[in-house]
Amino acid sequence: MREFGGQALFLDRDDINTDEIIPAKYLTEITKMALQPYALEDLKLGGFDPRRDLAGKNVIVSRANFGCGSSREHAVWVFEVNEINTVIAASFARIFRQNMFNCGLLAIELPQADLDTLFNLGGEVQIEVDLAAGKLRAKGKRQAEFSFTINEFDRRLVEAGGWLNYADQHY
Amino acid sequence: MPQTIVEKIFAAHRRDTPTPENIILDLDVVMCHEITTPIAITDLEARGLDRVFDPDKIKAVIDHVTPAKDSKTATQGKILRDWARRHKIRDFFDIGQNGVCHALFPEKGFIRPGYTVIMGDSHTCTHGAFGAFAAGVGTTDLEVGILKGVCSFRLPKTFRVTIEGELPTGVYAKDVILKIIKEITVNGATDRVLEFVGPVVEAMSMEARMTLCNMAIEAGATCGICLPDRTTAEYLWPFIQEQYDSIEAAVTDFARWHSDPDAVYERELTFDVSGLVPQATYGFKPDEVKDIAEMEGTPVDQIYIGSCTNGRIEDLREAARVLKDRKISEQVRAILVPATPKVYAQALDEGLIKVFMEAGFCITNPTCGACLGMSNGVLADGEICASTTNRNFNGRMGKGGIVHLMSPLSAAAAAVAGHITDPRKMLAMGAK
Numbered sequence: 001m002r003e004f005g006g007q008a009l010f011l012d013r014d015d016i017n018t019d020e021i022i023p024a025k026y027l028t029e030i031t032k033m034a035l036q037p038y039a040l041e042d043l044k045l046g047g048f049d050p051r052r053d054l055a056g057k058n059v060i061v062s063r064a065n066f067g068c069g070s071s072r073e074h075a076v077w078v079f080e081v082n083e084i085n086t087v088i089a090a091s092f093a094r095i096f097r098q099n100m101f102n103c104g105l106l107a108i109e110l111p112q113a114d115l116d117t118l119f120n121l122g123g124e125v126q127i128e129v130d131l132a133a134g135k136l137r138a139k140g141k142r143q144a145e146f147s148f149t150i151n152e153f154d155r156r157l158v159e160a161g162g163w164l165n166y167a168d169q170h171y
Numbered sequence: 172m173p174q175t176i177v178e179k180i181f182a183a184h185r186r187d188t189p190t191p192e193n194i195i196l197d198l199d200v201v202m203c204h205e206i207t208t209p210i211a212i213t214d215l216e217a218r219g220l221d222r223v224f225d226p227d228k229i230k231a232v233i234d235h236v237t238p239a240k241d242s243k244t245a246t247q248g249k250i251l252r253d254w255a256r257r258h259k260i261r262d263f264f265d266i267g268q269n270g271v272c273h274a275l276f277p278e279k280g281f282i283r284p285g286y287t288v289i290m291g292d293s294h295t296c297t298h299g300a301f302g303a304f305a306a307g308v309g310t311t312d313l314e315v316g317i318l319k320g321v322c323s324f325r326l327p328k329t330f331r332v333t334i335e336g337e338l339p340t341g342v343y344a345k346d347v348i349l350k351i352i353k354e355i356t357v358n359g360a361t362d363r364v365l366e367f368v369g370p371v372v373e374a375m376s377m378e379a380r381m382t383l384c385n386m387a388i389e390a391g392a393t394c395g396i397c398l399p400d401r402t403t404a405e406y407l408w409p410f411i412q413e414q415y416d417s418i419e420a421a422v423t424d425f426a427r428w429h430s431d432p433d434a435v436y437e438r439e440l441t442f443d444v445s446g447l448v449p450q451a452t453y454g455f456k457p458d459e460v461k462d463i464a465e466m467e468g469t470p471v472d473q474i475y476i477g478s479c480t481n482g483r484i485e486d487l488r489e490a491a492r493v494l495k496d497r498k499i500s501e502q503v504r505a506i507l508v509p510a511t512p513k514v515y516a517q518a519l520d521e522g523l524i525k526v527f528m529e530a531g532f533c534i535t536n537p538t539c540g541a542c543l544g545m546s547n548g549v550l551a552d553g554e555i556c557a558s559t560t561n562r563n564f565n566g567r568m569g570k571g572g573i574v575h576l577m578s579p580l581s582a583a584a585a586a587v588a589g590h591i592t593d594p595r596k597m598l599a600m601g602a603k
Contacts, residue, residue: 015357028236030247032210071292073309153192170187
């Protein structure tokens with residue numbers, strides 16, 4: 001199982017869709033690494049510059065219905081090859097959420113109030129993920145700790161390093 | 172215990188229950204296209220697991236970019252083609268036989284009531300029109316489906332969506348589903364199934380039911396589903412006549428999948444469509460929907476009629492009603508993409524292709540193409556498209572492009588007017 005957590009990138013908008021995360025014109029690539037320069041290229045978010053703002057980040061923090069739209073797992077892979085290991089949001093679209101766990105990555109849902117606190121910590125925010133304890137520890141100008149739960153089956157997928165490993169062992 | 176149709180399908184396909192919230196289902200059909208499958212294939216090869224669970228349950232098509240537009244898309248097609256040959260996948264559809272997956276596979280009779288179906292494509296929910304549980308998945312789920320014939324799901328709750336009344340002239344399944352998405356919102360049905368019932372659904376053709384189910388994902392739903400009935404049996408009859416003595420026998424058998432009368436629904440929604448008017452999207456989300464009359468005069472640069480939502484024969488017939496003996500506006504360009512070779516051939520036989528051509532449309536081969544900004548009609552920055560597709564996301568049909576979703580009739584009327592307009596005015600005037 002990989003390490004989770006790191007520096008946070010805040011995307012303060014609902015309904016960020018997978019076309020914005022990786023536009024369809026790049027789906028003709030047949031390696032995950034080839035997607036790397038194009039992450040969040042079409043994101044509609046004032047002042048956001050993907051190349052500047054994504055560098056050095058490991059955790060994306062966003063709002064409701066993150067990853068809606070197309071089923072393209074490229075939206076998860078483009079995060080993975082940009083060193084993003086966790087997405088924290090108010091809620092996820094089903095397919096994106098499953099794609100994250102299927103790749104052994106974390107999609108963590110937090111209540112609205114906790115997310116508001118996280119968005120308002122100020123400064124560069126570093127997030128520690130303690131999967132065993134179900135705790136997030138975030139440190140910016142201010143600090144905060146949050147509890148989270150993930151589906152037990154999804155936890156097993158993460159521990160197995162993804163759904164293919166799990167399925168090959170069990171079915 | 173009373174069950175919904177999806178609960179019955181899940182019970183009949185249960186391989187494992189790893190936790191009380193999750194279920195592993197045996198799959199009846201695993202469908203593949205050239206955009207999301209090649210990375211699954213190369214990963215299976217790299218792992219030394221280049222096998223398929225059952226070549227007869229795997230269906231594959233090159234549809235998103237076809238014929239290939241460049242070396243990269245040619246390579247994607249080649250990976251899928253070589254794999255299909257290597258594993259003796261008989262139902263592989265290449266240039267000449269290929270079409271938009273969610274229109275082609277139903278035409279071939281691959282989807283049956285009670286089936287479990289996955290594909291690496293979010294609009295797989297279309298196939299719920301046949302009373303199947305059909306869900307879009309990512310490439311890893313697809314990969315496991317190819318290798319093991321199983322897929323994991325959370326146990327879904329169901330919204331029962333009852334559609335009552337009678338559809339007025341010029342108002343279609345597309346208008347109905349846009350209205351429903353507006354009500355439910357883009358994530359109101361996440362991890363839910365939308366079960367479409369009521370007299371309007373019962374009166375709908377399979378084509379219309381596919382349009383309805385196609386956009387269930389735009390409300391976040393895992394699957395849209397209709398109860399299989401005589402219409403389903405008649406559509407499937409060429410493929411099931413060996414299996415049943417009569418259509419009546421098929422109808423009776425299909426009914427075993429119907430939700431029990433006292434099945435439990437998480438939410439009940441009722442729509443009376445008798446007063447519904449043509450709908451269209453504004454903005455960049457599929458729940459940003461208005462009466463089209465409120466958008467009267469909105470300029471457009473391109474009209475696109477096609478896709479897994481609205482590229483079927485009935486869609487072409489309805490669009491042709493306002494195009495016959497009319498020309499498209501000089502302000503616009505218009506593209507028709509029949510969804511499958513069968514639709515194309517039938518449109519030729521019925522004289523519809525001539526109507527579109529004489530009106531000034533360009534007609535392309537069946538492909539997903541510009542719906543997702545891949546090929547055959549990509550928009551330039553700032554351009555506006557009146558489209559019969561399913562997503563109006565920012566940049567969906569080309570970077571900086573703007574998409575308004577609507578029915579084929581409404582799109583055809585926009586082509587003639589050169590701007591968005593209520594198509595019923597043109598219908599009322601009749602053919603010129």
